[in-house]
Amino acid sequence: MNKLLPLLTLCLALATSSFAPRPAADGYRVGDKATDFKLKNVDGQLVSLAGNKAAKGYIVVFTCNTCPFAQAYEARIIALDKKYAPLGYPVVAINPNDAADPDESYAAMQALAKSHAYSFPYLQDETQRVARAFGATRTPHLFVLKRQGPAFVVSYVGAIDDNAEDANLVKTNYLENAMADITAGKPAATNTTQAVGCSIRWKKS
Amino acid sequence: MAVVKFPELQQRLARPTDTTYIVNFWATWCAPCVQELPAFEQVRAANVGKKVKVLLVSLDYASQLDKKVKPFLKQRGLQSETVLLNETDPNTWLNQVDGKWSGALPFTLIVNNHTRQRATFEHELSVAELATALQKFPN
Numbered sequence: 001m002n003k004l005l006p007l008l009t010l011c012l013a014l015a016t017s018s019f020a021p022r023p024a025a026d027g028y029r030v031g032d033k034a035t036d037f038k039l040k041n042v043d044g045q046l047v048s049l050a051g052n053k054a055a056k057g058y059i060v061v062f063t064c065n066t067c068p069f070a071q072a073y074e075a076r077i078i079a080l081d082k083k084y085a086p087l088g089y090p091v092v093a094i095n096p097n098d099a100a101d102p103d104e105s106y107a108a109m110q111a112l113a114k115s116h117a118y119s120f121p122y123l124q125d126e127t128q129r130v131a132r133a134f135g136a137t138r139t140p141h142l143f144v145l146k147r148q149g150p151a152f153v154v155s156y157v158g159a160i161d162d163n164a165e166d167a168n169l170v171k172t173n174y175l176e177n178a179m180a181d182i183t184a185g186k187p188a189a190t191n192t193t194q195a196v197g198c199s200i201r202w203k204k205s
Numbered sequence: 206m207a208v209v210k211f212p213e214l215q216q217r218l219a220r221p222t223d224t225t226y227i228v229n230f231w232a233t234w235c236a237p238c239v240q241e242l243p244a245f246e247q248v249r250a251a252n253v254g255k256k257v258k259v260l261l262v263s264l265d266y267a268s269q270l271d272k273k274v275k276p277f278l279k280q281r282g283l284q285s286e287t288v289l290l291n292e293t294d295p296n297t298w299l300n301q302v303d304g305k306w307s308g309a310l311p312f313t314l315i316v317n318n319h320t321r322q323r324a325t326f327e328h329e330l331s332v333a334e335l336a337t338a339l340q341k342f343p344n
Contacts, residue, residue, distance in 0.1 A: 068234040137327065138309035162294035165266045172294070194299040196264055198235055199309040199328065 027135010039123035056088030067198035096131035138197030158193030
């Protein structure tokens, strides 16, 4: 018992520490293998992770048409694709929101992708199964996947940076820091970060 | 309406009081949050004189305080205590509110520091859900 006590105390301390890794909704954590999916892009084509043979990985971002935080990050997401697609990590944007809202419909997604000249796929997660598998809870919610053989391993989960309101006031570029490590073949020093966003609009069962 | 930094809010939430606090994190731009605000108002009104308080914590940008948040509160006639949390980086505070919160809004924490009870909800609540959750707490 005496030997166990320090361990037990440590476990308790970890469990109650406010800095303990967050046991978020069930979903992917760093190190998990992502299950591939096939979702319809705004151009009508089905997109899967395995489909792009050249990709070393992906920056998967659950985002949407209407959330003000998603809108605040839209230009930054477009910039991410411009920067990281040439490095082998293109953006794949997925809209998980219930498309019963006309502003989140497939047609509205097409219109947005066109008017803002998305250089990356913008996929509709019609059944919301992909968002549930990933454990996405909000928009925007971001996951970096790295190809390891046939698998795509979750290498970063969380925020793009530390200031949603104003890109000019960003002090820490969490995602860019992680991508610097990941593209250099190293695990991200900070692989899980926090962000605030709009709850995904789940379908009323 | 007070504008607070996180340490101030944290102190407030940690106060050793026997009052049960219903703390709702919301924003004017969050549609489901706005929809559920009347539920918090109803629960507040139903518990006047009891040791139950509602605290609405707005995550609107501080820059929107006068333009958007204050007019919103006035227009809706919200009487619950409201503060605006003026923090830009959730990594400095989100986990300290509750380790189970993934960052989606709305988020509600019911806490009684005297009985050390906590309940958290990372989704919209109805008056009925809120009342049921509250039954487990002293009042």
